[in-house]
Amino acid sequence: MTKFEFDIIFAIPDGEHDALDLSNAVFEAGFEEAVVGTGTSGLLAVALEMEGEDAESVIVSAAREILQQLPKGSALREVRPDLVSLADVAKKLDVKRQALQKRREMPPPAVAGYYRITEVAQAIVTIVTTGRRKARFDMHEAEAWLNAGVGAQTLNARIALGEVDPESMEFRANDQKDIPSAYQIQAGA
Structure with missing residues (x-):
């Protein structure tokens, strides 16, 4: 079993x-150890550490269980870590951000100074295993978070592409006729 550390963000209906x-709904879903954030109106953030075979199935399972306890119309909005800042990564590795910026192995940013967690994880593995100088990363603290990255990215993409219903977390059939393309949305506006 692998340990995963991730945040799931739910949109709560008006x-x-x-x-x-x-918060009680999250605990009633069986996640007594969760850290719950309710500071942003219309959103509920839940930080979890769980074990399982793969990150995506662990995240989907947790989201389904929590959604069953939340108000009707709630939906999964985002899973983290997906896009991360170097400050986020540095905090998890217990190093300064500059220590990561100096590494040539680090990938370029994906968008507005944010990095894809999967690319960062691969770079960190490369640094730790083949680096000329010994990296002083706290891998024990970061491992579960980095492990969740692939599942978070995949699930966010599946939701964006309409492959997963964010209200039920059920996977849809490959026939996506009910999901309008971006062009259809613009043309209908």
Whole structure:
């Protein structure tokens, strides 16, 4: 079994929702050790550490269980880590951000100074295994977080492409006729 550390962010439908009730819903779903964030209106963030065979199935399972306890119309909005800053990575590795910036093995940013977690994880493995100088990364602290990256990226992409229903976390059939293309959305506007 592999350990995964990830955050799942849910969109909560409009209306009055008590922060304590939302937190209790997560705990009632069986995640007593979760760290729950309710600071942004309309969103619920849940930080989890879980074990399983692969990150995507662990994340999907957790999201399904939590969604069953949340108000009707709640939906998975995002899974993290996906796009990360060097500051995020440095914090997990217990090094300074500059220590990562100086490494030629680090990938280029993907978007606006954010990096794909999977590319960063590969670079870190390369640094640790083949680096000329011994890297002083705290891999024990970062491993579960880095392990969750592939599942987070994959699930975010599946939701964006309409392969997964974010309200039920059920996988849809390959026939995507009910999901309009970007062109159809623009043309219909």
